[in-house]
């Protein structure tokens with residue numbers, strides 16, 4: 001990674017050939033017009049919310065952007081599937097997209113995940129840019145080159161690693177984000193701190209994450225929290241882009257989160273990814289305490305901070321067998337064992353820890369008793 005530390009005015013970080021920018025309002029305009037040169041030749045992928053709330057911001061800065069090249073998906077996780085992918089490919093084909101075309105993904109993690117996948121596979125790969133508009137997208141989903149769609153009930157089963165040519169993190173988009181989406185994205189920042197950067201976790205654990213405090217939180221995100229989280233993620237993904245080694249630690253909290261999310265999705269009740277991650281962090285911190293010695297003090301601090309701000313996920317005892325069944329599909333599993341990334345301490349994560357179904361069941365029962 002080369003951090004543009006010595007050149008603060010540029011405000012970008014790099015991950016291989018992919019450049020991650022942090023423009024303020026004025027720099028955004030310059031970036032889109034001079035460096036990135038968005039044009040009427042670009043295709044833009046957005047959802048029903050970001051086309052309405054974020055596209056107009058780009059259009060003011062780059063009036064030549066062409067609405068006819070705007071592909072709009074229904075907002076939400078349900079759309080992250082093969083039929084939507086087919087819709088994007090077909091749109092590009094009918095509009096005459098070729099190897100020189102570029103797809104600009106303007107939205108949250110659903111749009112950057114599916115848009116990255118669509119662009120990387122259309123005509124064996126066209127260029128793409130991420131402009132994340134949710135906190136989840138900025139902190140995590142747009143960084144590191146993972147693209148995917150869900151397959152049936154199971155999250156992110158089909159995808160590939162593919163880096164965007166540019167990522168533009170513009171905090172102004174957060175102004176219209178619903179509070180629950182804000183909170184959802186915050187769970188991924190907590191995860192990054194816990195998995196890789198104790199000092200980030202310590203800063204986060206001091207933040208009073210109430211809606212009434214939104215303005216202050218935004219300034220903290222912009223000044224330090226987001227750059228710290230992104231820098232950690234870049235360092236890890238630079239060393240292990242394809243998730244064979246230490247990158248798996250970014251899955252801390254996610255084995256259980258994905259299973260809970262898939263359970264609710266299959267019942268037609270979508271829950272926020274970050275809320276599932278918050279539940280997963282509590283369960284996996286509990287397992288970390290039992291299996292690899294995370295201190296009771298640290299476990300308690302993680303648990304109480306998350307419980308203070310995140311809603312409890314209301315699954316029933318009867319659902320636990322289904323959650324375990326879904327966990328068996330987790331991509332990290334090997335040779336029939338359920339493997340998790342767990343913490344020995346905040347900022348210190350160990351991957352591929354074998355976990356028995358019994359201990360996972362106990363952690364889910366523990367979580368249930370907290371609500």
Ligand SMILES: NC(=O)c1ccc[n+]([C@@H]2O[C@H](COP(=O)([O-])OP(=O)(O)OC[C@H]3O[C@@H](n4cnc5c(N)ncnc54)[C@H](O)[C@@H]3O)[C@@H](O)[C@H]2O)c1
Pocket residue numbers: 047048049050053054075076077080107108109110111113133134135136137140141142143144145146147155156173174175176177178181184185188273274
């Ligand atoms: N690729 C990765 O490394 C990675 C990492 C984390 C999460 N993800 C994926 O990201 C997805 C979750 O991301 P998400 O929470 O951003 O979901 P999302 O894309 O569904 O966005 C959440 C909601 O916020 C709306 N929204 C987005 N930006 C807005 C804005 N500026 N103003 C108003 N509304 C806005 C969207 O329309 C949507 O309704 C999941 O599918 C998850 O698997 C991927």
